[in-house]
Structure formats: C-alpha cells, structure tokens
Amino acid sequence: MRLPGIKDEEFERARVPMTKREVRMVALCMLAPERGQVAYDIGAGTGSVSVELALMGARVYAVEKRREAAELVRRNLRRFGVSGEVVLGEAPEALESLPEPQRVFIGGSGGRMEEIAAHLAERLGDGGRVVATAVTLSTLESALRAFEREGFATEVVLASFARVERGMMRALNPVFVLSAER
Amino acid sequence: MRLPGIKDEEFERARVPMTKREVRMVALCMLAPERGQVAYDIGAGTGSVSVELALMGARVYAVEKRREAAELVRRNLRRFGVSGEVVLGEAPEALESLPEPQRVFIGGSGGRMEEIAAHLAERLGDGGRVVATAVTLSTLESALRAFEREGFATEVVLASFARVERGMMRALNPVFVLSAER
Amino acid sequence: MRLPGIKDEEFERARVPMTKREVRMVALCMLAPERGQVAYDIGAGTGSVSVELALMGARVYAVEKRREAAELVRRNLRRFGVSGEVVLGEAPEALESLPEPQRVFIGGSGGRMEEIAAHLAERLGDGGRVVATAVTLSTLESALRAFEREGFATEVVLASFARVERGMMRALNPVFVLSAER
Amino acid sequence: MRLPGIKDEEFERARVPMTKREVRMVALCMLAPERGQVAYDIGAGTGSVSVELALMGARVYAVEKRREAAELVRRNLRRFGVSGEVVLGEAPEALESLPEPQRVFIGGSGGRMEEIAAHLAERLGDGGRVVATAVTLSTLESALRAFEREGFATEVVLASFARVERGMMRALNPVFVLSAER
Numbered sequence: 001m002r003l004p005g006i007k008d009e010e011f012e013r014a015r016v017p018m019t020k021r022e023v024r025m026v027a028l029c030m031l032a033p034e035r036g037q038v039a040y041d042i043g044a045g046t047g048s049v050s051v052e053l054a055l056m057g058a059r060v061y062a063v064e065k066r067r068e069a070a071e072l073v074r075r076n077l078r079r080f081g082v083s084g085e086v087v088l089g090e091a092p093e094a095l096e097s098l099p100e101p102q103r104v105f106i107g108g109s110g111g112r113m114e115e116i117a118a119h120l121a122e123r124l125g126d127g128g129r130v131v132a133t134a135v136t137l138s139t140l141e142s143a144l145r146a147f148e149r150e151g152f153a154t155e156v157v158l159a160s161f162a163r164v165e166r167g168m169m170r171a172l173n174p175v176f177v178l179s180a181e182r
Numbered sequence: 183m184r185l186p187g188i189k190d191e192e193f194e195r196a197r198v199p200m201t202k203r204e205v206r207m208v209a210l211c212m213l214a215p216e217r218g219q220v221a222y223d224i225g226a227g228t229g230s231v232s233v234e235l236a237l238m239g240a241r242v243y244a245v246e247k248r249r250e251a252a253e254l255v256r257r258n259l260r261r262f263g264v265s266g267e268v269v270l271g272e273a274p275e276a277l278e279s280l281p282e283p284q285r286v287f288i289g290g291s292g293g294r295m296e297e298i299a300a301h302l303a304e305r306l307g308d309g310g311r312v313v314a315t316a317v318t319l320s321t322l323e324s325a326l327r328a329f330e331r332e333g334f335a336t337e338v339v340l341a342s343f344a345r346v347e348r349g350m351m352r353a354l355n356p357v358f359v360l361s362a363e364r
Numbered sequence: 365m366r367l368p369g370i371k372d373e374e375f376e377r378a379r380v381p382m383t384k385r386e387v388r389m390v391a392l393c394m395l396a397p398e399r400g401q402v403a404y405d406i407g408a409g410t411g412s413v414s415v416e417l418a419l420m421g422a423r424v425y426a427v428e429k430r431r432e433a434a435e436l437v438r439r440n441l442r443r444f445g446v447s448g449e450v451v452l453g454e455a456p457e458a459l460e461s462l463p464e465p466q467r468v469f470i471g472g473s474g475g476r477m478e479e480i481a482a483h484l485a486e487r488l489g490d491g492g493r494v495v496a497t498a499v500t501l502s503t504l505e506s507a508l509r510a511f512e513r514e515g516f517a518t519e520v521v522l523a524s525f526a527r528v529e530r531g532m533m534r535a536l537n538p539v540f541v542l543s544a545e546r
Numbered sequence: 547m548r549l550p551g552i553k554d555e556e557f558e559r560a561r562v563p564m565t566k567r568e569v570r571m572v573a574l575c576m577l578a579p580e581r582g583q584v585a586y587d588i589g590a591g592t593g594s595v596s597v598e599l600a601l602m603g604a605r606v607y608a609v610e611k612r613r614e615a616a617e618l619v620r621r622n623l624r625r626f627g628v629s630g631e632v633v634l635g636e637a638p639e640a641l642e643s644l645p646e647p648q649r650v651f652i653g654g655s656g657g658r659m660e661e662i663a664a665h666l667a668e669r670l671g672d673g674g675r676v677v678a679t680a681v682t683l684s685t686l687e688s689a690l691r692a693f694e695r696e697g698f699a700t701e702v703v704l705a706s707f708a709r710v711e712r713g714m715m716r717a718l719n720p721v722f723v724l725s726a727e728r
Contacts, residue, residue: 156710164702167318171353338528346520531682535717
C-alpha cells in the first residue's frame with residue numbers, strides 16, 4: 001500500500017481544480033480505505049484522489065460529470081499505471097449501477113449534497129465512511145446538515161497549509177475536511 | 183484620523199508587491215502612529231503603508247530603492263491627496279538625512295535588517311516603535327535577532343487571512359508581524 | 365484618537381470570553397468609527413471592544429444580557445477612564461431606546477442575528493456599518509444571510525493568528541469577521 | 547497497513563506534549579514508511595508517532611531521554627498491541643547501536659539538530675527520509691540549515707488546523723513539517 005502524498009505537479013492538470021497534496025493526505029487518512037474496498041471518488045476532477053485511492057489498493061469508481069475532466073481522470077490513472085472505472089455522469093444517479101461502497105470521497109457535489117447523502121445512507125454499510133472536502137462555507141454547511149440528518153457521526157477539520165519555498169510562505173486556500181461515519 | 187483599511191484595489195499597483203489590507207490593519211495598529219509623528223516607511227513598495235500613515239496624520243518618509251516603485255509611491259500619495267517625502271535610496275544610508283523618527287514600518291529591508299536596526303537603535307527615542315512584516319522565515323529571524331540585540335522589546339504575530347468571496351475562502355500568504363519597542 | 369490594540373491582559377476578564385487583541389484590530393479597522401459617532405457593542409462580554417471604541421472617540425452603548433458581564437464592562441470602562449452606557453438587556457429589544465447608531469459591533473447575538481439585522485436595517489443610516497465576529501460557522505452563516513437579505517453589502521475575512529512567544533507559535537482560534545455596509 | 551490517524555484521546559498522555567492527530571497524518575504521509583523498514587522516532591514523547599509507525603509495519607526504535615516519557619511510550623505501544631524498542635537516551639548518541647534506518651521522525655531534538663543531521667547523513671541510505679516537526683521558528687531554522695548542509699533535499703509545510711466542534715473552531719498550534727530526503 002502506498003500512502004497518499006503524490007506531488008501536485010506529477011498529475012496532468014489542465015485547468016481542472018485539484019485537491020492539493022497536503023489536503024489529500026489528511027482527507028485520505030481520515031477516509032482510511034482498506035485494500036480491496038470499493039471506493040467512490042465523487043466529483044473526481046483531475047482524478048488525483050482516484051489515483052491515490054487506487055495506489056492504496058481500493059477498487060475505485062471515479063464519478064465526474066464533465067467529459068473533459070472524465071478524460072483527464074482516465075489519463076491520470078494511466079499515468080500512474082493503476083486501474084479504476086471512470087463514470088461519466090452526476091451523483092447520485094450515476095452511483096446507482098455501481099457496487100456498494102465502503103469508502104466515499106466527495107470532492108465536488110454539484111450542489112446536490114443532500115441527495116448524495118440520502119443515497120449513501122442507504123448503500124453504505126456499517127463502518128462505512130465518507131470524507132468530503134469543502135472550499136466554501138455553504139458546501140460544508142450542507143454536507144454537515146445532510147450527513148447528520150442521515151444519522152452519520154461527523155467530524156470536521158479546517159486545514160490551512162502554507163508551503164515554504166525558499167523561505168517564502170505560500171498559502172494554499174483553507175479547506176474544510178468533513179468525515180462522516182456510519 | 184482615518185483608520186487603516188484602504189482596499190487593495192484602490193491603490194495603483196503595477197507589479198510591485200503590496201502589504202495587503204488586513205495585514206496593514208494589524209501592522210499599523212501595532213505601530214500606533216500619532217498625529218504629527220515622523221514615520222518612515224522602509225521598502226515602501228506601492229506606498230500603501232505610506233498612504234495609510236499619511237491619512238493617520240503622520241509625517242511620512244517613504245524609502246524605496248527601485249526608481250519605478252518610488253514613482254508608484256508618489257502616484258499613490260497623490261491619488262489619496264496626501265503628502266509625504268519619497269526618498270529614492272536604500273536604508274540605512276537613505277535614512278541619515280531624514281528627521282528623527284518616532285515610528286518606523288519596515289516592509290522590505292533588502293537583506294540589511296541588522297544595519298537598519300543598529301541605525302534605528304541610535305535614532306529612535308524612548309517610546310519609539312518599529313513594525314516589520316516578514317513573508318520569509320529568514321527575514322523574521324534576522325529582524326528578531328537584530329532588534330533584540332539592540333535592546334528593543336519585541337512581539338511577533340503570525341497573521342493568516344482568508345478572504346471569503348461568494349462563500350469561497352481565498353488565502354492570503356501568511357505574514358509575520360514583528361513589533362519592536364524601545 | 366487611539367488606535368485599537370490594547371493588550372488582552374490589561375482588561376479585567378473574569379471568565380467572560382473576549383475578542384482578542386489582534387481580532388479587535390481587524391474588526392475595528394473594518395468598522396472604522398469616527399469621532400462622535402454613536403456605536404453599539406452588542407454582546408459586549410468583557411467590554412474590550414467598548415473600551416477601544418470609547419478610546420477611538422465613539423459614543424458607546426454596550427449591550428450585555430448577563431448581569432455579571434455587564435458589571436465587568438462597567439469596570440473595564442472605568443479602568444481605562446472612558447465613558448459609555450452599559451445597557452443590561454438583550455438585542456434587539458434593548459436597542460430600541462438608544463439613539464440611532466452609525467457603527468455597530470456584534471460580538472454575540474444570542475442566536476438572534478436575524479432580528480438584530482432587521483432592527484439595524486431600519487435604524488442605521490446610509491454609510492452606517494456593522495461588523496460582527498463569528499467563532500462558529502452557523503453564526504457566520506446566519507449573519508451573512510441576515511445582512512444580505514436586508515440589503516447590506518457584506519465582506520468576510522477569516523482571521524487566524526498565532527502569537528509567537530519565545531519562538532513558540534500559539535494559535536488563537538480562527539474568527540470570521542463580517543463587515544456589512546448600507 | 548493501517549493509515550495514520552489515531553485519535554489523540556486514544557493515547558495515554560500524562561503531561562507529555564503530543565504530535566496531534568492531523569499533524570501525524572501529514573508528517574507520516576510525508577515520511578512514507580514501508581513495511582519492514584527501520585524507523586526511528588526521535589524525541590518520542592507520548593509515543594503516538596511510534597505507535598502509528600508500528601501499525602504501518604515499520605520496525606520502530608523510539609528514542610526518548612526522559613524516563614517517565616520512555617515508560618509512557620512503552621505503555622502506549624502495549625495499549626495498541628504493537629512492538630517497538632524504546633531506547634532511553636539522547637540522540638545522536640543513543641542512535642549509534644541501532645540498526646541503520648530508512649525512515650526517521652524527529653519530534654524533538656533537544657537542541658541538537660545539527661549533530662542529529664550529521665549522524666543521519668552518515669547512516670541513512672539513498673532514498674532514506676527524515677521528517678521533523680517544529681513548533682518553534684528556531685527549531686525549523688536549525689533543522690533546515692542542518693539538513694541542507696548535509697546535502698538533503700528539503701521541503702517545508704506550515705500546517706495550521708482547527709477542529710470544528712459543534713460548529714466552533716478550535717485551533718491547534720501551527721506546526722512546521724520539514725521533510726528531508728537523500
């Protein structure tokens with residue numbers, strides 16, 4: 001099992017927003033996938049989280065609604081020599097035909113966090129976990145509300161990183177990381 | 183007296199780095215200039231701090247070694263209808279002919295923090311204050327060391343701001359603000 | 365006019381939560397009170413903001429619903445030799461008999477931000493300003509929603525400070541500072 | 547392999563300072579230990595990092611100079627049912643009799659970072675890694691200087707976390723995480 005922490009520049013990025021390396025470390029440690037588990041990456045973006053999940057031994061289903069981003073996820077999976085199914089579509093509909101998950105990462109919800117939470121509440125077994133990152137307050141609020149309503153135990157961390165490059169501190173945008181457990 | 187807090191976009195900026203609004207608020211409140219006091223702005227950059235100091239009633243001497251930046255400081259002073267002397271040159275030499283200061287802001291030291299501290303130690307009277315911002319660790323370290331060696335009482339705050347724009351958190355780079363008092 | 369920035373330990377504190385020095389600097393620069401203006405301090409707590417406002421020349425009305433905290437505000441005003449009216453009661457009712465404000469600081473809303481915003485929308489003239497601090501997400505959300513609904517232009521900053529004491533960084537809790545302007 | 551992320555309260559703590567959960571996640575992902583590798587935990591404190599390293603499959607040598615802390619490390623290893631050798635002593639001397647490491651975590655250097663770096667430069671093979679956390683600027687500076695002088699490639703991140711508990715943001719102290727690679 002390879003720990004999360006691939007450097008951002010090792011991914012092909014185009015202009016798709018990416019979960020930054022340090023945030024991936026925290027989010028994926030909180031998600032704690034185990035070898036062989038089914039993991040969804042909802043709103044996969046560049047696929048950086050999908051790649052890390054695959055390297056951690058998960059069976060990855062990357063859901064992405066934008067065609068170009070979905071292609072980018074495929075290219076990044078190939079670039080790291082890992083497999084994963086890329087599903088072009090929007091959650092929660094796109095999740096219906098997939099195998100039941102044990103781990104779910106939500107990098108983007110397209111404003112449909114409540115429906116996604118309701119869907120996951122039905123399909124995620126005991127011990128299942130969801131981790132969502134939120135760069136806006138309203139995403140965090142709706143995620144918190146949605147998962148608490150569905151009976152998940154939640155936990156939230158605000159992660160603010162600055163990279164020190166030649167002594168100069170360069171901030172990454174703060175990100176809320178929400179972990180929800182059944 | 184106008185409190186510090188001019189919005190960044192109200193200044194003419196060119197490509198000169200600027201002390202951001204929120205940091206100016208903290209740095210200038212720590213500096214606490216009083217009406218009529220002589221205030222230096224060393225490494226004036228865009229002149230944003232010079233403008234705020236002038237609006238706070240200080241007699242401002244802006245020291246800047248780059249010709250274009252010095253011009254920019256002049257234009258920004260004019261833009262806000264305040265006066266201040268712009269000194270083209272490098273501290274500490276450029277400070278020698280200026281009247282004795284009560285307040286000194288250091289936005290850039292050109293790597294000569296020790297000499298600047300030694301100069302100020304001689305010229306700053308009791309109750310005089312220096313505030314320096316540092317975006318690198320080594321600038322902070324050298325400023326701390328220099329002012330402590332010269333017998334100043336120091337205080338340091340790490341200020342990390344994020345602006346929330348349409349719900350989205352956008353980080354400013356973290357800045358150390360050092361305050362030194364005689 | 366004295367700039368905000370009184371050290372925390374100069375206030376009498378009891379166990380009442382206090383707006384910390386660095387946050388007071390930012391919040392009060394955003395509020396930008398002018399000499400002679402009527403300023404409310406809603407949820408005054410220790411009275412640290414009331415004291416700063418009074419030192420900045422505002423005519424201060426400190427509203428506090430807890431009897432002991434109201435007493436503490438009085439003692440802190442006396443300690444700094446400034447005057448201000450301490451109103452024992454809860455906003456918005458307690459505001460009704462007070463003169464119309466130009467500046468309002470909200471350090472605590474008792475969960476009644478919407479009613480407070482509605483009240484202020486009626487009583488605050490053009491150019492009037494409100495600054496609220498929020499240490500919880502839900503306070504921020506309700507403040508943002510309330511003031512935007514009432515037609516205020518809003519601005520939010522997340523302020524995270526760490527004090528560096530003998531080289532050691534000690535974090536203050538992050539605070540959202542909301543500024544709303546008519 | 548279990549990912550890092552044990553909750554702080556699951557450790558026995560006494561009054562020994564501990565590397566907090568979120569920081570452990572980042573530091574250990576940067577360290578990236580592999581199963582069977584020899585890992586030192588220098589300045590082991592509570593042993594929280596030692597426990598995580600052992601759960602990640604490393605062969606752990608925990609170095610701690612305080613007798614009570616060394617005992618605490620032993621108890622925490624037992625509590626999680628993992629093995630590791632606890633060495634009572636101070637780095638670098640205490641490292642001399644240990645097998646050559648591939649991974650080194652430094653949570654505390656006792657002010658001897660330069661000697662530790664020099665020792666590790668001799669004993670750490672190619673691809674070896676060191677991760678050090680620093681809560682003071684001077685520790686960071688001396689670690690950076692020491693490892694760069696010894697020819698390591700370094701990388702530094704400033705990690706600032708706040709835990710959101712019932713909506714309330716509670717800051718952890720900011721920590722610099724330095725990663726050095728041969």
